[in-house]
Amino acid sequence: MYKSCNSARQDDDMSRASNDPDARFSDRYQASSAAALLEAELEVLGGDYQANGYTTLSQAEQIGFALRLQPGDRLLDLGSGCGFPGLYLADRFGCSVITIDPVSSGATTASARADRDSLADHHLAVIGMGAALPFRERCFDAIVHADVMC
Numbered sequence: 001m002y003k004s005c006n007s008a009r010q011d012d013d014m015s016r017a018s019n020d021p022d023a024r025f026s027d028r029y030q031a032s033s034a035a036a037l038l039e040a041e042l043e044v045l046g047g048d049y050q051a052n053g054y055t056t057l058s059q060a061e062q063i064g065f066a067l068r069l070q071p072g073d074r075l076l077d078l079g080s081g082c083g084f085p086g087l088y089l090a091d092r093f094g095c096s097v098i099t100i101d102p103v104s105s106g107a108t109t110a111s112a113r114a115d116r117d118s119l120a121d122h123h124l125a126v127i128g129m130g131a132a133l134p135f136r137e138r139c140f141d142a143i144v145h146a147d148v149m150c
């Protein structure tokens, strides 16, 4: 009896974590600047954006070409985590990017990265959910979302 109550509570905790992006990703984003993780990311994905998915830098570049990104474009990166791939695309193609994600530690990391890459004038980090975007209609030239289901 005790065991089943306990496992029900664990199921509850797991279900809450999987439905709440902050519970699921916040700790991970705070730890993602560890040298060993950045080294692994560089080796596996080709970048060091503290990415939390499977999209490689070269796939991100292909997305940029497919979207025909160019300077002056305004890109939305939905579910951007720590800013990948939006910040990479802004750097590579010269566009502006708004990153949006419900996890605030990701937004903080994305802003710091934009500063380091001299992209602060071309980047805005927004904390929010895909189902309730705080933007007027048709204000983006392109939208990207990498490893996001929402």
Ligand SMILES: C[S@@+](CC[C@H](N)C(=O)[O-])C[C@H]1O[C@@H](n2cnc3c(N)ncnc32)[C@H](O)[C@@H]1O
Pocket (backbone or CB within 6 Å): 021, 022, 025, 050, 051, 052, 053, 054, 055, 078, 079, 080, 081, 082, 083, 084, 085, 100, 101, 102, 103, 106, 128, 129, 130, 131, 145, 146, 147, 148, 149, 150
């Ligand atoms: C697997 S991570 C990918 C992050 C980033 N695109 C990358 O490649 O590193 C998925 C991200 O989607 C975000 N997310 C989950 N539900 C969301 C929603 N409803 N709206 C916007 N973002 C959401 C999470 O907070 C998380 O940062």
